[in-house]
Amino acid sequence: MTTTAMEHSHRDDVGSRMGLWLFLFSELILFGGMFIIYAVYRFKHPEEFRLAASELDSFIGTLNTIILLTSSLTVAMSITAIQRDKKYFSMALVVTTLILALAFLVNKYFEWAHKISLGIYPQSPDLVNKPQGEILYFGLYYVMTGLHALHVIIGMVVLAVMVVFIANGKINQHTFVRLEAGGLYWHLVDIIWIFLFPLFYLIQ
Amino acid sequence: MSQPEEHQQHQAISYGRYILIWFGLIALTGATVTFAGMNLGRWIIITALSIASIKSMLVLNIFMHLKFEDRIFRIFVVVAVATLLIFISLTFFDYAFH
Numbered sequence: 522m523t524t525t526a527m528e529h530s531h532r533d534d535v536g537s538r539m540g541l542w543l544f545l546f547s548e549l550i551l552f553g554g555m556f557i558i559y560a561v562y563r564f565k566h567p568e569e570f571r572l573a574a575s576e577l578d579s580f581i582g583t584l585n586t587i588i589l590l591t592s593s594l595t596v597a598m599s600i601t602a603i604q605r606d607k608k609y610f611s612m613a614l615v616v617t618t619l620i621l622a623l624a625f626l627v628n629k630y631f632e633w634a635h636k637i638s639l640g641i642y643p644q645s646p647d648l649v650n651k652p653q654g655e656i657l658y659f660g661l662y663y664v665m666t667g668l669h670a671l672h673v674i675i676g677m678v679v680l681a682v683m684v685v686f687i688a689n690g691k692i693n694q695h696t697f698v699r700l701e702a703g704g705l706y707w708h709l710v711d712i713i714w715i716f717l718f719p720l721f722y723l724i725q
Numbered sequence: 726m727s728q729p730e731e732h733q734q735h736q737a738i739s740y741g742r743y744i745l746i747w748f749g750l751i752a753l754t755g756a757t758v759t760f761a762g763m764n765l766g767r768w769i770i771i772t773a774l775s776i777a778s779i780k781s782m783l784v785l786n787i788f789m790h791l792k793f794e795d796r797i798f799r800i801f802v803v804v805a806v807a808t809l810l811i812f813i814s815l816t817f818f819d820y821a822f823h
Contacts (some may be wrong), residue, residue, distance in 0.1 A: 534733040535795065542798060546805040553809040557816050564820060575785035579758070586754050594747040597738075597788045697734075701790075708789045715780045719773035723761035 524640045534553060541702045545709050548672075552713050555665050562657045569654025569688055576641070577662075578632065582722035585628050586714065592621035593711040596680065596704045603687065604693040612687050615700075618707065622677045629638045629670055633663075635708040663722055669717060672710045728791045735793045753780050 563570045575670050596618045602611035640647035641659055648656055684705045686692040757776040761769060786792040791799060 532733075539798065539801075540799060548802070549805055549809060554813065555764070557813050560813060561816060561820055566815070579761070583754065584760055587751060590747060590750045593784060593788050594743055597743050598740055601737045601740060601743070604734075700726065705789055708784050711788075712781045712784055715777050715784070716774075719757055719761070719777055723757060723773055724769060725761070 532698075534701075537660050537698045538701060538705070539716060541705050548713075550628025552665075552668070556716070557659070558722075559665070561662070563697070563724075565656065566652075566713050569640070569652050570658050571725055572686060573655040573658035573662075574721060574723075577636075577722050579725075581628055581632050581721045582718050585625050588621050588625045588628070588652075588717045589686070589711050592618045592625070592698065593708050595621065600697060600700055600704055603692060603697045608693070611700075612684055615687070616665050619638050619677055619680055619684075622624060622680075623671055624692045626673060629666065651692060665717060666721070669713055672713070676703075676710050679706060685694055738787070738790075738793075742787065746783050749783055751781055753783075772796055 573654045579695055593619060595614045599614035599618070602608075636659075637643065637645075642648065643660060643663060680703050682691060683700050686699060753776050757773055760776070762774045765772060785802065791802065
């Protein structure tokens, strides 16, 4: 009881959320730097970028967009659920998010595996013989979608911990700022994909 | 148990509102894919980025609760995005007039 009282008297939910937002801005600059590189190279090699983009499967990109948007919905709803004291529904929603995240990564795996089987991967003999613009496009494709996928994995770990916290009551109807923080991170991962998707899959 | 910090927490947002936003996001995804299929030439990048920006606004405002946060959060976001846009535009000016 005393520890609970202590926790409450030292709580600053707005400060916690703001801290997470500041972290998200550093993520924005990290990805932003890559978007600048993309923009400049695309400006220099417009035709080659278009040609290279046409080799990506826009169906799988669209499918992954829908999966990630839906995972954002379920994690947002999990906060409403915990606020309404629906503990198990909240857990089910976060677990659904994790399943969707896994589906996203499985699609990504097949997509990359297909590209690699076609001989398109960094420093591959097929790729180095292509024009400069296509090499740059696929380099950026692997680095940016790869870094994004890494964020998906980190987000899955964070959200898995949140499921445990909800289960053991550390996250509850009155104390759910951790779940909000995990959700904010997850939505950022979603927003980055919202930009990666058209830039890599739809510019043909 | 009394909750003196209650005012720091948001009111629960209804499932229906979230689902409505999700429908909007899916519809915009459909729109951007449809536009990409048309022959819009150099307008394609502008429409694609505009739609992506609208989608991001929906995620930021509703899913990330920015609409319900203190004003200082929105000011922070605007400053962060403006900084990024300045970086991008300055880099472009450098390349365009090299």
